[in-house]
Amino acid sequence: MNALSPRLSPAPAMSPPNAARIGIGGPVGSGKTALIEALLPVLQARGVSVAVVTNDLVTAEDAERLRRSGIIDPARVLAVEAGACPHTVIREDPTLNMLAADELDARFPELDLVIIESGGDNLASTFSLDLVDWWIFVIDVAGGGDIPRKRGPGVLQCDLLVVNKVDLAPHVGVDLDVMLEEARHVRGGRPLVATACRAGLNIDQVADAIADAVLLRR
Amino acid sequence: MKTAGLLTALRFGDSAFPGGGFAFSQGLEGLAPLRGATPDADAVAAFLDEQISHRWGPAERVTLVRCHRAAGTGGAAADDDGADTAMDEGALDAVAALDRDLDLSTFSQTLRRGARRNGAAFLAAHLRLGTPGAGAYRGRIASGAAPGTLAAIQGLLWRRAGLDETEAAALAGYQLVAGGLTAATRLGLVGALGAQALMPVLLGRVADVVSRPVAADEEPSGFSPYAEIAAARQARLPLRLFSN
Structure with missing residues (x-):
């Protein structure tokens, strides 16, 4: 047999994941890990069983930070090396992240949600829908008020845009109202939440969005 | 090679096929600390040549070829949803035995784990694509x-x-060659064109190795201590880009 489509059978031939899978992407330093640190207690208080996969560019910095935080069982955090390709591991070839999420599903049968944190990248990163059901892109005011105007695929395509560190706007010369208005404009009115993760500002709104999108309301 | 086989090989060999291989350097990332200096193009080529000639050729290739033969003993009638026939059960058991032999013969822990992880990623893609045998082997x-x-x-x-x-x-x-040279490019050891300049010699080595027959009872017998030491060093690096 040497055919291009040998015995094509209906895909996929595997059991569906137990837990919903969401992605959190965004530039380096925008606050992806801080958002997860703020979200975990809120989700846990709502009875959501959560695990996290991190995609650090080098080492397991973010994974270790979460494991040591005391806010999540360290066994619920897995790190996946990105092979110097943070785009590839969440988009073109997400198989290693799929495996990590599958492993968490197998370890914790009661799991409701797997959060897959992208390695810090630029505005072009997007998540494969083979990997996640829904995804967040995080930018921050300290990265520049003009980020929404640059219309990166991450900003445009994500299901929820989080504009973080809004408390810093007066200190970095950003007109927050203009930045948020431009973000709404380039996204055609799709969802956006302004946060200050360190201060816990609007984290409930992000949790609500996750619950509405992929969880039974909790 | 017939056109259909060529196109199928191009499909699976293309970096667009998601098999997880991009995250593995097979120890190349550990080469710099082992040498005490940044490897140049010649060092990269020598490293990969050792992998081809002394590890992949006599070990992984032998297992691959024998598994390919074993997979043909009952596979044509197999389903992919776990309902494989008794005949295919025997074929998959034979593959599993060869699989265990290769794993047990791999001395380096980081390379052994890497081979399993890369295999799991490769299998995950075929599982979702419905390649016959993928589901049943995942069960094993x-x-x-x-x-x-x-x-x-x-x-x-x-x-x-x-x-x-x-x-x-x-x-x-x-x-093996393309993945190694891509890793070398991302590590900044060679440029993209420099990597391509190394391709002909390394692919020539692959062609030479592939032409060697594999006996029906041949066992994996790789020996590449330099690469294994490099992989061990990579596993202890404080900053790592690759899985191994």
């Missing part, structure tokens, strides 16, 4: 009956996907 890995090394799964699934023995071995050799 889940039960602990098979470790799931990349070479064994390549032999099984590329056979089931329609590649003949030589095509499958050549494709695996190509991916």
